[in-house]
Amino acid sequence: MTITAAVPGVQTPACTAAGAAPKPTSAPPPAARSLFRHVHIENLAAGLSGGVISTLVLHPLDLVKIRFAVSDGLELRPKYNGILHCLSTIWKHEGLRGLYQGVTPNMWGAGASWGLYFFFYNAIKAYKTEDKLESLGATEHLVSAAEAGAMTLCITNPIWVTKTRLVLQYEAGVDPSKRQYKGMIDALIKIYKCEGIRGLYKGFVPGLFGTSHGALQFMAYEELKSKYNKRGNRPSDSKLSTLEYITMAALSKIFAVSATYPYQVVxxxxxxxxxRYSGLVDVIHRTWRKEGIHGFYKGIVPNVIRVTPACCITFVVYEKVSRLLLGFKNGN
Known part of the structure; x- marks a missing residue:
């Protein structure tokens, strides 16, 4: 009989009758716990699809919201009496092209933001629920969504700067010679040349505060779904009907907008x-001094009218596309 020294981490062969080969008895070591195991490209594709479709449908209302938000009394700005007057004025003077100024960066921004947001959020959420029997609570959903929002903003902020600049080219549709930027790429290049990387990241700090908007929205969405399924004695991840998804998305969006809108104005x-403002504090100070609390809520009506259906479209498209893609992946 041969005696072998035991080596840590190595299976020592047992003595077997008639020299028979030993049978392996140890299971393969567990895979290392990694965030990347929870990354699914289907979430990115589904979120991107939802963001692009909702933007194409509702961009004119986004344009109106931004023009109202920056309306601070400067003489160069057109004066609008309301949402319909703004839309009809732009249509009259600039046509359909005027209503869709800035749509390219808006599609890129919304598509990338929703795609990356769902991508990061689902990966973070899956990572945190690994080895846990119960689903995440409200606070964990809130933190996961905030982390996903901050990661997304780091990538997409330059796109949002170009969208704002293009949307605020007031006379570009009437007189092309007054167009400061020809398009998204031209805006990115000019902003970088004239203002540097700092120019591309203007509004980043209030944008970080704005991640609370997405965090509150996703927390409310997840909690509403969970409570609704629990009330019906169904698993927390049960598939809902289109109308149920729309209801959950609308309620969560209205809640988040009402709580966080001022950051969008800033x-x-x-x-x-x-x-020109010297920074975040200067914007807040001047807005409060000249316009009061009302100044921080300028544009909220067109924003609610736009983002509520936009959110519903995005979430419904996301849920349907992600299930379709995951079904293909799993061979169902």
């Missing part, structure tokens, strides 16, 4: 090429 004003 960010739009920082990114505005027609006015």
């Amino acid at each position: 960010r739009a004003r920082l990114q505005d090429q027609h006015n």
Whole structure:
């Protein structure tokens, strides 16, 4: 009989009758716990699809919201009496092209933001629920969504700056010679040349505060779905009907907008090429001094009218496309 020294981490062969080969008895070591194991490209594709489709449908209302948000009394700005007057005025003077100024960076921004947001959020959420029997609570959903939002903003902020600049080219549709930027790429290049990397990241700090918007929205969405399924004695990840998804998305979006809208006004004003502020505090101080609390909620009506259906479209498209893609992947 041969005696072998035991080596840590190595299976020592047992003595077997008639020299028979030993049978392996150890299971393969568990895979290392990694965030990348929870990354699914389907979430990115589904979120991108939802963001692009909702933007194409509702961009004119986004344009109106931004123009109202930066309306601070400067003489160069057109005066609008309301949403319909703004839309009809732009249509009359600039046509359909005027209503869709800035749509290219908006599609890129919304598509990338929603795609990356769902991509990061689902990976973070899956990572945190690994080895846990119960689903995440409200606070964990909030933190996961905030982390995903911050990661997304680091990538997409330059796109949002170009969108704001293009949307605020007031007379570009009437007189092309007054167009400061020809398009998204031209805007990115000119902003970088004239203002450097700092120009491309204007509004980043209030944007970080704005991640609370997405965090509150996703927390509310997840909690509503969970409570609804629990009430119906169904698993927390049960598939809902289109109408149920729309209801959950709308309620969560209205809640988030109501709680966080002022940051959007502050960010739009920082990114505005027609006015100059020394920073975040200066925007807040001047807005409060000249316009009061009302100034921080300018544009909220067109924003709610736009983002609620936009959110519903995005979430429904996301849920349907992600299930379709995952079904293909799993061979179902």
